Amino acid sequence: MKLNSIRFKASILYTSILCIILVLFSGVLFSVTRHILYRDVDEELQVKAAEIVNILKSYEKLKQTESRQQHLINKLLGVEDRARLIIDDLWRSDMQALNLKSDYINILTVHGQPIIKSQNFNDEVTALFRNKFPLSPTHAVFNNLKNSKYRLRAVNLPFLYGKKNLLVIQIGTPLDPVIRILNQLLYFIGAGILFILGLTSFLGSFFARRILKPVLNVTKIVDDISHTDLNLRIPEMAVDEEMKHLISSCNAMVERLEKSFEHVNEFSSHVAHELKTPLAIIRGEVELALSETRDIDEYQRVLNVSLEEIDRLIRIIKDLLLIARLDYNPDVFQFENISLKAFLEEIYEYSRILAEQKGLASELEIPESAHYIDGDKIHLRRLFLNLINNAVKFTPRGGTISITLTVMDNRARIAVSDTGIGIFQKDLETIFDKFFRAHHHAQVSEPGSGLGLSIARSIARAHQGQVTVQSMPGQGATFTVILPIV
Ligand SMILES: Nc1ncnc2c1ncn2[C@@H]1O[C@H](COP(=O)(O)OP(=O)(O)OP(=O)(O)O)[C@@H](O)[C@H]1O
Ligand SMILES: [Mg+2]
Structure with a gap:
């Protein structure tokens, strides 16, 4: 599995998200458990402290035994060996009943004078309590006490002994069982997280591979499609909705x-053909002229024919370059505000001269209101002259050529109509393709390279406009240029 593959990234993403969730959840679980365990320990400590206090208070009730009372008072006031012995005896028997062997118990005056402590409350424990657990004479306090040897949970509980003796009981209980449980929980959580993550990344990678399998299949098929078999299509297999979209987009592409x-193939063969014909004519003529000695007129004729063909070649090449420039370099246009009325009158003037030369009538119909377009005058002139040249070229003597302007929905519609030979329905779609010339005998005889309409369409598109055609064979043709009004 590659590091930059979707499969790897998907499984890493899922695993990381799960990892974060598990760690957060485990953190919460751990702290809740820790809290509950500490709370239980604290409750237990409190109960123990209360019971010990009860035991101590019960000594006080042994008033009938004077000596005990005296000993106890002595004990509370100072340190007296006998009193200590009696208290210790009582203490031991009662404490044993409480099963407090592992706890560290210390009873002090509020000033910190020791009264009685359990046997295990050695000097080290005493130092630990003194340093880390300051005496609180007013309220109960819980704390963790820790040094290299002991880890204790301790309670400080003040209580009233007799009527006015305020004492403090401090009990510490080892935290080892709690720590053991927490460690085990931590170990279990860690192992669980590792196991779940391992499983998830394995399953994630497995499912990611299954999900991405159609992508690999599509890639394989697309890899196989070269320019020689562009007819190949990706089969629309039973896959997910997104993949269906991908497949249909690939197929459409x-x-x-x-x-x-x-x-492109058709275009290059057209270009080759169009360039080959004049060259073949020139070659034929020159070969013929060179085959034997000719008179000067014949040489002149050959040179004239060659010149004409060379002009034609230059025109085709220029037109092709123009189309390429129009389609791929919008910077060739220099837009300006153009008055449609003035512009069309100028175009009409040109068409009138051309029409007259061929014995055709011409008409111009424009509304009175002034309309303006944003356009490049030189290129727009070229567009309309191409349409007018065609109209003149494909209209027999006696016909009419008309230019009409109508304005609707912020769009100017300029129609160039003729009453000429018209265009077959089947040719209407291809008429704007480069080098297209209809195979109509009347049209074939007319000179031209089939680039004029292609240029016209490119210019119209560059003006956010379009050129449409309507025609019936034998009934003339109407080419309409639609341009946005400003
Ligand atoms: N007004 C029209 N009436 C009938 N046919 C037309 C008309 N205008 C164009 N056509 C048909 O469309 C073809 C393409 O026109 P286009 O202007 O692109 O090329 P062309 O006139 O043959 O050559 P060029 O304009 O490059 O000198 C023409 O050859 C002709 O068959
Ligand atoms: Mg033309």
Whole structure:
């Protein structure tokens, strides 16, 4: 599995999210458990302290035994060996009943004078309590006490002994059982998290591979598609909705590529053909002229024919360059505000001269109101002249050519109509393709390279406009240029 693969990233992502959730959850679980355990220990400590206090108070009731009472008072006031012995005896028997062997018990005056302590309350424990657990004569306090040898949970509980003797009982209980439980819990949580993460990353990677399998299949098929077999399509297998979209988008893209390739192939063969014909004519003429000695007129004729063909070649190349510039370099346009009325009158003037030369009538119909467009005058002139040239070219003597302007929905519609030979329905779609020329005998005889309409369409598109055509064979044609009004 590669590090930058989706499969790896997906399983890492899922595993990390799960890891964060598990760690948070475990953290909460651990702290809650710790809290509960400490609370139990504290409650137990409190109960123990209360019971010890009760035992001590019960000594006080042994008033009938004078000596005991005296001993106890003595004990509370100072340290007296006999009193200590009696108290210790009583203490021991009662304490044994409480099962406090492992606890550390100390009873002091509020000033810190020791009264009685359990046997295990040695000097080290005494120092630990003194240093880390300051005496609190007013309220109960719980704390953790820790040094290299002991880890204790301790309680400080003040109580009234007799009527006015305020004493403090301090009990420490080892935290070892709690720590053991917490350690075990920690170990269990750690092992559990590792196991779950391992399992998740394995399952994540497994499922990611299953989910991505169709992607690999599609990639394999797409890899196999080269320019020679663009007709191949990815089968629409039973896959997820997203994959279906991907497959249909890929198929649509391959289809567009196929069309573009066909177009490029067709275009290059057209270009080759269009360039080859004049060159073949020039070559034929020159070869013929060189085959034997000719008179000067014949040489002149050959040179004239060659010049004409060379002009045609130059025109085709220029047109092709123009189309490429129009389609791929919008900077060639220099937009300005153009009055449609003035502009169309100028175009009409040109069409009138051309029409007259061929014995055609011409008409101009424009509304009175002034309309303006944002356009490049030179290129727009080229657009309309191409349409007018076609209209003149494909309209027999006696016909009419008209230019009409209508404005609707902020759009100017300029129609160039003729009453000429018209266009077949089947050709209407391809008429704007480069080098397209209809195979109509009347049209084939007319000169042209089939680039004029292609140029017209490119110019219209660069003006956010379009050119449409309506025609019936034998009934003329109407080319409409639609441009946005400003
Ligand atoms: N007004 C029209 N009436 C009938 N057919 C037309 C008309 N305009 C265009 N066509 C058809 O569309 C074809 C393409 O026109 P286009 O202007 O692109 O090329 P062309 O006139 O043949 O050559 P070029 O304009 O490059 O000198 C023409 O050859 C012709 O068959
Ligand atoms: Mg033309």
